[in-house]
Amino acid sequence: MEQEALGPLNPIRYQMKKHIVTTVDKYGYARLHEDIHYYSVPHIYIGKKVQLSYTATDVEIRYNYDIIAHHTRDRHNYRYTTVTEHLCPKHRAVMEWSPERFVEQVAAIHEDVEHYIRRVLEKTRYQDQANKMCSGILNFARKAGPERLAAACRLADSYGKYSFREIQDILQNKSEAIDLPEEPADMPEHENIRGKEYYK
Structure with missing residues (x-):
């Protein structure tokens, strides 16, 4: 009876989403502790507490419920995922x-x-x-x-x-x-000058 009323399944597979709160470090990165991986946020949020909401494939970073950054999740430990526009001018110059x-x-x-x-x-x-x-x-x-x-x-x-x-x-x-010393001139050949072969 209900089959005709059923709609198609959602093509996007449901993923569990986890949430943590962390502080943006002085370089403008928020750390996802589970992976020990760092994600950039706009530099104006340095020192602020932000919320990381993450699934198996994505990481969203929120400040006061507003999404301020979105990244593809990377599980490599001790690595950095960076959007260059997030960096302050000083750090951006270093990246370049x-x-x-x-x-x-x-x-x-x-x-x-x-x-x-x-x-x-x-x-x-x-x-x-x-x-x-x-x-x-x-x-x-x-x-x-x-x-x-x-x-x-x-x-x-x-x-x-x-x-x-x-x-x-x-x-x-x-x-x-200081004036640099000039290269010594080659010793001219002369019958009275003994070369290194004389002393062997």
Whole structure:
């Protein structure tokens, strides 16, 4: 009797939804403790208590019952899911760091600075560390001027030292003004000059 009145089943399968309350950390992320995974929220909510409502596939983040962020659930531990627009300008700039961008920026400053930055990127083992060093060195172009920075990079390169601290020390001590020693000229050949073979 009731069969004709029955409608089709909902095509969206029902999912259990769980809810937790957490505080947005100073970087603009809310932690889903079950997965130990971090999801970004708009930076204006840093320090606020928010509600995470999550299913097997989705994570919604609410503040005062308003949805402020929505993410696909990721179960990888200690990872971050980020929407770039959520980040404050300072953190967004860090996210946009890349070796290609650093090389492009320093090429416009001076070829010696570009050479030095390339060496820093080659010799630094961890990319995050290299990014921070390159960013710090680039800031010296504004603080000390491009000519002083180029001279400091030439001096540090002559020592084979590639780090932010090296450039900082040179600029603080004003050692970049030191003239680099010229390459020694080749010893001319002469019958009275004994070579290293004489002493074997």
